[in-house]
Amino acid sequence: MEEQIRMKERIEQLVSEIDSLKAASLEEVEQLRLKYLSKKGMVSVLFDDFKSVPAEMKRDVGQLLNDLKTRANQRIDSLKSSFDRGESVSKVNLDLTRPAGHIQPGSRHPLSVVRNRIIKIFDRIGFTVAEGPEIEDDLHNFSALNFTPDHPARDMQDTFFIATNPDILLRTHTSSVQIRTMETTNPPIRMIFPGRVFRNEAISARAHCIFHQVEGLYINKDVSFADLKQTLMYFAKEMFGEDTEIRLRPSYFPFTEPSGEMDVSCNICGGTGCNICKYTGWVEILGCGMVDPNTLEHCGIDPQVYTGFAFGMGIERITMLKYQVKDLRLFFENDVRFLRQFTGYSV
Numbered sequence: 001m002e003e004q005i006r007m008k009e010r011i012e013q014l015v016s017e018i019d020s021l022k023a024a025s026l027e028e029v030e031q032l033r034l035k036y037l038s039k040k041g042m043v044s045v046l047f048d049d050f051k052s053v054p055a056e057m058k059r060d061v062g063q064l065l066n067d068l069k070t071r072a073n074q075r076i077d078s079l080k081s082s083f084d085r086g087e088s089v090s091k092v093n094l095d096l097t098r099p100a101g102h103i104q105p106g107s108r109h110p111l112s113v114v115r116n117r118i119i120k121i122f123d124r125i126g127f128t129v130a131e132g133p134e135i136e137d138d139l140h141n142f143s144a145l146n147f148t149p150d151h152p153a154r155d156m157q158d159t160f161f162i163a164t165n166p167d168i169l170l171r172t173h174t175s176s177v178q179i180r181t182m183e184t185t186n187p188p189i190r191m192i193f194p195g196r197v198f199r200n201e202a203i204s205a206r207a208h209c210i211f212h213q214v215e216g217l218y219i220n221k222d223v224s225f226a227d228l229k230q231t232l233m234y235f236a237k238e239m240f241g242e243d244t245e246i247r248l249r250p251s252y253f254p255f256t257e258p259s260g261e262m263d264v265s266c267n268i269c270g271g272t273g274c275n276i277c278k279y280t281g282w283v284e285i286l287g288c289g290m291v292d293p294n295t296l297e298h299c300g301i302d303p304q305v306y307t308g309f310a311f312g313m314g315i316e317r318i319t320m321l322k323y324q325v326k327d328l329r330l331f332f333e334n335d336v337r338f339l340r341q342f343t344g345y346s347v
């Protein structure tokens with residue numbers, strides 16, 4: 001009797017143990033199988049002990065033992081099959097011959113594409129590149145360029161100042177780098193100055209408080225307005241196409257004399273008139289002029305010996321024209337639907 005109770009307890013204990021078995025891998029399932037069902041396993045050992053159970057109890061205990069064995073087998077099988085299923089699913093997904101998924105390649109920002117192109121065009125005629133600080137002082141951004149403290153032209157280039165020190169400001173143009181270059185370099189100077197500039201402007205489709213410029217400077221003996229015109233014509237044709245024509249209109253900048261603004265024939269309608277050129281056939285792309293003798297003198301260059309020309313253009317404006325972008329804000333929004341259209345423009 002006592003023997004029967006002990007046996008029953010052991011069987012019950014094993015049943016609950018087996019019901020809660022878990023395994024993390026097929027190897028672990030196999031270990032469990034060995035632990036319970038192999039010849040020396042815990043279930044098999046019970047069958048050995050069964051021999052010593054008195055005859056009149058054999059029926060009862062035998063029934064329980066058989067149930068235990070079935071249960072143990074089922075539990076091990078179900079653990080095993082959960083891994084079999086997992087394995088076959090991953091086999092289906094793991095098709096090593098399948099072509100790789102589509103990867104969207106990145107693209108250069110349109111402003112970088114155009115800036116690099118401008119640099120290349122000028123590189124071909126001997127212009128090197130120089131850069132300067134975006135945080136400037138009044139001298140390099142204004143005074144040395146002939147903007148006296150109360151000069152009305154300062155209003156056209158209002159910018160962001162440091163409240164506690166109005167001498168420190170965000171540069172409004174890269175002409176400041178022209179000054180820095182002329183201060184430290186002896187002519188001949190043939191350079192362009194790409195960079196980010198800042199103005200106190202309300203943001204709209206045509207204006208932004210941050211934009212990008214490339215300015216240019218050529219200082220040498222006997223540089224004339226004809227050299228300026230020829231250089232700009234070369235640039236316009238390289239940038240917008242062989243058929244492009246240019247037109248110079250008189251203008252005013254404190255640091256050039258005479259000064260001009262250059263238009264190119266509208267590359268969208270070819271000069272016949274459209275809403276981009278406001279039906280004039282021409283679009284303005286840059287300001288230019290002969291460097292004012294005052295400015296040369298300011299930088300220690302003798303205006304009796306040297307003359308030079310300068311020009312400055314907005315990269316956004318050139319890019320808008322070239323790729324027919326109608327709203328400048330698109331350049332700063334980082335919307336990939338816009339930026340992706342320039343994939344492959346690698347210049």
Ligand code: PHE
Binds near residue numbers: 215313
């Ligand atoms: N610095 C001028 C501007 O930003 C452009 C310019 C450069 C004009 C050189 C003439 C000569 O508006």
